[in-house]
């Protein structure tokens with residue numbers, strides 16, 4: 001009997017891909033923050049892959065200060081509801097369709113000496129960014145949110161004093177934009193833009209005012 005070949009096709013999300021000045025990885029241009037999701041659950045294997053990606057990030061002193069509380073509509077609905085309850089109304093309006101919600105937290109002290117870790121939130125951000133890129137590779141999208149109550153999250157999950165809540169994010173398969181209320185549809189389809197490189201990459205030093213720049217001086 002011939003061996004059975006099983007192919008897994010991963011559909012990448014090609015809605016509203018980010019145009020860039022210079023070519024970059026397709027996972028970076030396809031990553032976006034959708035508000036519309038399908039009802040397709042995110043499997044335990046996919047979640048494991050995503051959080052493994054998060055854990056692969058660099059961190060100050062290799063501290064790995066990131067922690068995540070995950071709530072899945074399918075497998076941990078109580079945690080899902082708790083995270084949902086911390087969100088501001090303007091986020092709750094669209095978030096409910098996302099099959100998974102996660103809370104990111106940072107350990108505020110270094111484990112090796114107990115001193116404050118000023119880079120904890122930076123490293124948590126890196127971990128979430130890495131997760132989001134891995135997600136884009138798998139056809140999954142993530143939408144990070146600051147519109148939530150950190151106090152409510154700490155209370156809901158009895159977060160130990162040494163940790164602070166950083167952000168909430170969705171994980172899910174992007175859905176039809178038409179399923180969203182009209183104003184949100186427009187935001188979802190609005191052209192995606194970024195600052196030109198010249199506005200944030202300063203080779204050689206902080207840019208000088210125009211008149212002081214020798215290369216702009218009249219000859």
Ligand SMILES: Cc1cc2nc3c(=O)[nH]c(=O)nc-3n(C[C@H](O)[C@H](O)[C@H](O)COP(=O)(O)O)c2cc1C
Nearest residue numbers: 018031032033034091143144145146147148167192
């Ligand atoms: C730390 C952080 C907080 C954010 N908070 C919210 C939020 O509360 N609600 C929301 O709809 N989007 C939120 N966003 C999403 C941004 O608006 C979005 O990333 C930005 O507009 C760029 O769009 P893109 O991710 O699709 O490229 C947040 C993003 C980040 C990184």
